[in-house]
Amino acid sequence: xxxxxxxxxxxxxxxxxxxxxxxxxxxxxxxxxxxxxxxxxxxxxxxxxxxxxxxxxxxxxxxxxxxxxxxxxxxxxxxxxxxxxxxxxxxxxxxxxxxxxxxxxxxxxxxxxxxxxxxxxxxxxxxxxxxxxxxxxxxxxxxxxxxxxxxxxxxxxxxxxxxxxxxxxxxxxxxxxxxxxxxxxxxxxxxxxxxxxxxxxxxxxxxxxxxxxxxxxxxxxxxxxxxxxxxxxxxxxxxxxxxxxxxxxxxxxxxxxxxxxxxxxxxxxxxxxxxxxxxxxxxxxxxxxxxxxxxxxxxxxxxxxxxxxxxxxxxxxxxxxxxxxxxxxxxxxxxxxxxxxxxxxxxxxxxxxxxxxxxxxxxxxxxxxxxxxxxxxxxxxxxxxxxxxxxxxxxx
Amino acid sequence: xxxxxxxxxxxxxxxxxxxxxxxxxxxxxxxxxxxxxxxxxxxxxxxxxxxxxxxxxxxxxxxxxxxxxxxxxxxxxxxxxxxxxxxxxxxxxxxxxxxxxxxxxxxxxxxxxxxxxxxxxxxxxxxxxxxxxxxxxxxx
Numbered sequence: 001x002x003x004x005x006x007x008x009x010x011x012x013x014x015x016x017x018x019x020x021x022x023x024x025x026x027x028x029x030x031x032x033x034x035x036x037x038x039x040x041x042x043x044x045x046x047x048x049x050x051x052x053x054x055x056x057x058x059x060x061x062x063x064x065x066x067x068x069x070x071x072x073x074x075x076x077x078x079x080x081x082x083x084x085x086x087x088x089x090x091x092x093x094x095x096x097x098x099x100x101x102x103x104x105x106x107x108x109x110x111x112x113x114x115x116x117x118x119x120x121x122x123x124x125x126x127x128x129x130x131x132x133x134x135x136x137x138x139x140x141x142x143x144x145x146x147x148x149x150x151x152x153x154x155x156x157x158x159x160x161x162x163x164x165x166x167x168x169x170x171x172x173x174x175x176x177x178x179x180x181x182x183x184x185x186x187x188x189x190x191x192x193x194x195x196x197x198x199x200x201x202x203x204x205x206x207x208x209x210x211x212x213x214x215x216x217x218x219x220x221x222x223x224x225x226x227x228x229x230x231x232x233x234x235x236x237x238x239x240x241x242x243x244x245x246x247x248x249x250x251x252x253x254x255x256x257x258x259x260x261x262x263x264x265x266x267x268x269x270x271x272x273x274x275x276x277x278x279x280x281x282x283x284x285x286x287x288x289x290x291x292x293x294x295x296x297x298x299x300x301x302x303x304x305x306x307x308x309x310x311x312x313x314x315x316x317x318x319x320x321x322x323x324x325x326x327x328x329x330x331x332x333x334x335x336x337x338x339x340x341x342x343x344x345x346x347x348x349x350x351x352x353x354x355x356x357x358x359x360x361x362x363x364x365x366x367x368x369x370x371x372x373x374x375x376x377x378x379x380x381x382x383x384x385x386x387x388x389x390x391x392x393x394x395x396x
Numbered sequence: 397x398x399x400x401x402x403x404x405x406x407x408x409x410x411x412x413x414x415x416x417x418x419x420x421x422x423x424x425x426x427x428x429x430x431x432x433x434x435x436x437x438x439x440x441x442x443x444x445x446x447x448x449x450x451x452x453x454x455x456x457x458x459x460x461x462x463x464x465x466x467x468x469x470x471x472x473x474x475x476x477x478x479x480x481x482x483x484x485x486x487x488x489x490x491x492x493x494x495x496x497x498x499x500x501x502x503x504x505x506x507x508x509x510x511x512x513x514x515x516x517x518x519x520x521x522x523x524x525x526x527x528x529x530x531x532x533x534x535x536x
Contacts, residue, residue, distance in 0.1 A: 021501060028412055028496040053468055057436065057475030061501055155467035157497045 001030030001169065002037050010165070018067050022161035029158060030169040038167035039174065042149070043072045043125040045118055046110065046163060047135030048156025050079040050352040051098045058156070059101050068109040070166030072125055075105055076136050077296070078114040079353050081345045082324065088345065088355055110163065114347040115323035117226070117296040119147060128248060131174055133162035137239070138295045138368060141229030144240040146222055148248030150174045153239050173240055176251040181213035181242055184265050189273030190218040194385040197367030198279035200231025201383075202271060204238050204371075213242040213250070213265075223298055230295050231367025283370060285361035285380040290393045291350045292386065293321025294369040299330055301386070302344075306336035308390040317359075318342035318393035321349045342393065351376050365389050407517065411531030412491045413499035413506035417484040418525040418536055421518045422456035424448060429465030430472040430498065439481030457524055458483035459514055463495035473498030485526035487514055487533060499528075507531050 003011060011027060013020040026038060048054045048062070079098050080090045106112045116136045118125050126132055128148035134140050135154045143149040152172040154162065162168040172178055185203055203212060212232075220228065220243065232238035242250055292305070297320060305320060320337060324346040327334050334344045350356045350364070351372045361380045362373050365388075373381040384392065426446065428434065433443035439454035454476075463469055473495070476482035486499060488508040499506035505528030514533075518524070523536040 024414070024500045025497055028491075028500060029493060031410070031412070032491060032493065032496060048468075048471070054471055055468075055475070057478065058468070058471040060478060061471060061474050155470065155493055155497060157470055157501060158493065 001035045022164040025161040033171040035169040035171045039170045041133045042130040044159050044163040045134035046159040047076040049076045052079045062104040069163040073110045073163040074113045074118045082347045121325045133159045133168040135159045137233035138230030182210040183212045184268045186215040186270045194365045196224040196228040197231045198276045200228040201235050201367035204232030204236030209237040215244045234368040234371035283382045287361045287363035289359040290318045290363045290389045292365050294366040297322040302333040309340040312394045314341040314393045320344050405535040407510045408532045409507040409510035414529045415505035416527045419457045419484040421522040424460040427464040428460045430469035431466040436475040453483045454481035457485045459487040461489045469494040470498035474502045477502040
């Protein structure tokens with residue numbers, strides 16, 4: 001990889017050990033993926049936050065860093081709600097360690113927003129065509145597919161290195177040639193709400209690490225595309241998808257790539273509506289926890305939940321995950337939801353927190369949670385629409 | 397340290413993580429998941445069904461094809477180093493992100509893509525020096 005003279009100087013340690021290590025990480029990735037150069041990033045989103053996942057070793061490494069990030073940078077969800085962890089039975093010890101992790105990131109100038117949906121908090125973090133270094137797989141899918149920005153799925157240290165240097169290696173989804181659709185999937189029947197999570201759960205396993213383009217009979221909302229992308233990144237490794245006829249469109253390449261439409265698509269598949277409905281049926285258990293917000297809920301979903309819960313009282317634990325910023329911006333929605341006895345929990349989620357480990361069966365509205373909960377939380381999971389979730393939560 | 401008069405004892409490769417260290421080779425023919433596959437407190441291989449289960453990689457020149465599994469593996473390598481049970485150096489066929497990043501943040505020399513097949517030329521216990529700055533391995 002070609003480094004500029006100033007990048008070379010950083011690599012040689014002229015700006016200190018931390019930046020040298022950061023540049024070594026970027027240079028090593030550049031070498032591994034046969035990259036020509038580093039390119040500036042607009043923002044970074046950094047994984048490796050939940051103490052449940054990174055442990056003492058991760059905390060120790062992050063605590064040893066110094067300096068300031070060069071671009072706006074935010075964090076992935078943590079292992080707890082930073083405000084109300086006590087009432088949720090998180091141990092003092094875990095909370096203290098989690099706090100150390102977040103403070104260590106904060107001391108580097110990173111915004112302590114712990115969320116998988118930073119694009120719903122600040123739209124200037126990712127605009128069409130921007131290059132990013134984001135970690136969380138559903139945020140990566142949304143940035144690439146819905147916003148039309150460009151990011152690979154970064155590991156924690158490589159996103160942090162990009163934040164400290166302000167650049168990332170120019171490979172993978174940063175390049176037009178890797179953003180062309182490789183598999184065409186047609187879906188029969190109209191989809192809505194959680195159907196997109198169920199559909200993503202199937203499509204991700206089929207597409208693997210490919211780039212699917214979908215022909216749909218319905219037009220998904222951004223919340224539905226968020227659910228679709230999240231599920232495909234969990235059941236597969238899909239980081240970019242297209243909806244036929246909807247922007248952003250695949251790039252057009254100059255000759256000799258003019259025949260891309262026929263050449264790059266190696267497979268065409270049809271998914272029947274019944275297969276999608278089957279995802280709701282194949283996972284069955286009697287829920288003792290209802291959890292919504294994987295990825296974190298938007299204001300629109302919070303408003304929908306408030307309306308559905310109006311005048312009702314929950315009979316089971318009903319947890320709704322969103323970002324702390326969203327809670328602060330919409331106290332009326334939060335109050336409306338919580339008057340039913342449901343809890344709005346922030347900065348964390350059912351997948352990365354030890355919170356959910358004591359339940360036997362979780363009802364979720366998300367294909368991503370459906371894929372991860374059994375292995376990450378040790379409980380069964382069942383999929384339902386938001387309406388199903390509310391119905392189950394208030395059932396006598 | 398000298399390699400000037402005996403090119404036959406030096407195998408050129410590709411530098412991934414800087415530094416120079418010497419030790420005895422320990423070979424894993426299969427890819428390694430540091431998260432779950434190596435005990436960060438002892439350096440022992442604990443992966444189920446691994447042919448060298450129970451053997452420690454501490455202080456060795458650890459030769460394996462490449463990493464696999466969770467990216468948290470990078471932090472496990474760092475943990476091994478902090479606990480004093482890290483390999484002194486590593487050799488890969490082709491390094492991927494998890495092991496490359498783990499070696500860099502832990503200051504463990506790492507080279508890959510040697511000109512000769514390391515699984516043919518090296519055997520457990522061979523004493524070698526790994527130069528991760530220049531990217532070669534030399535018999536001691």
